[in-house]
Amino acid sequence: MRFAMEGSLADALTLTNEPTLVVQARAGNQEAFAELVRRHGAQAYRIAFALLRNRSDAEDVVQDAFLTAFRLLATLKDPSAFRSWLNRIVVNRSRDLLRRRRQEQESIPLLGQSMVNDSLPGRQIERTVALGQAIDSLPELHRLVILLYYSQGYSTGEIAETIDRPPGTVRRILSEAYKMLHSALGKGRFIHDMR
């Protein structure tokens, strides 16, 4: 199903707006599909990884989600909604996998260390690590909601679409996540350092 493509056409695709790309992919244009992967692959992976905390599971889920998206592209009514639709598939697949794996596999520590920069003063490193660990310890949906809200600037409405829950549930999850983080960070011990 793949077909050869001129370089100039590939370049043109990178400038193409998303709904057009989706329509082209729907018509079977593999290069348009590859461009959608380039645009959304990393984000889809981060969402899967934030939920699963396992590299190979996240890769499996993302690959499966893109295949599913391609097969079901005809059912997507609004081509401009591709990103949230794909992310929703990723979230649902990840949660399915989590349910199956929950008993089988130890999750791995995630990112408590990845935020640490060696040049930071000791106290700040400690706080950064504590925050990373607190985020890691949140339930998976709470973790994802906090990450999407603070790293991507998603509105609660966009988050609701992505995780396939009503906006009221996102509000509740957000409030609960704050409470959990507040409690995990020593009820203000690290928080007060910010002032």
Place this chain on the structure above:
Amino acid sequence: MTCDEVQDVLGAYLAHALSSEEKLAVETHLSACRECKKYFEELLSLDALLRQEVPKYWQGIQPDPRFLARLERMEVPEVSWWDSIVRKTSSWLRRPWLARGVALAAAILVIVVLVREMSYWRRIPTQLSELTPTAKQGERVEMPLIPQPPVSLSMERAQEQAGFLLHLPSQFPAGVDSQPPLFQVFELEDGRKLIKASYRVAIDNSLTLYQTRIGAKELFLTERWEQIRSEEEPGKEAFQQARIVELEAGIEAKWAEMDRLQGGKVVGLHWAKEDLEFMLTGPFPLQELMRIARSIQ
């Protein structure tokens, strides 16, 4: 708003996700409550911390570039014939004239089916009125049963056996705590069958009494005997005999209790047809049972 309520929504408040009324209620509370104000200030600091740190956390989640490259080059399999049908149907249905056509055809089909069903149901009064009432209200009728456990039936099987349609309400009137009707077939000594549609009521913890005075003692005892026979106890026979005597002695008290529950009314309606006796019983006033009987006519 209470402190708990405010603290529960402060996260949504920070995320600007509250309605203007909720926002005002939170702000009013915060201006008057030191404890919540302190918690809110800590959340503000947490919010600032998250804004600073979370983007680094997010960027720290890096897919393997080889994985992304593999994903881009992924050979997407041909869409299967089934997927193509779904895809084509889906795109056809997006055409307004076709969608309207399909909706119209579906509506016509529904109307045709409904008309057929209604004409089917209209035959009920004729069938039920062909049956002969076999007892007056309050009259006690003895129907000797062959002592064997009754056979329970679904409503559909009971319809087949009775030879006419039954559609009994599955809910009791308000205030009566019981279950949907139960259909049972009993063999009578005179060779006929008795189909009993009973609304049941539990009158104590150990016993579900099937309410009817028409042949009730026999029905009741048949069921209880079977139950007692199946009990494994030391000195089984003497024990069973004692239980049966006890049961017979207690049965009048049970009827009195049923009468009390029903406001003193006897509630059992029955009809006969050739080799069949059909009985409808329930633990509610006669008027209610008549209403149910009318609803099946």
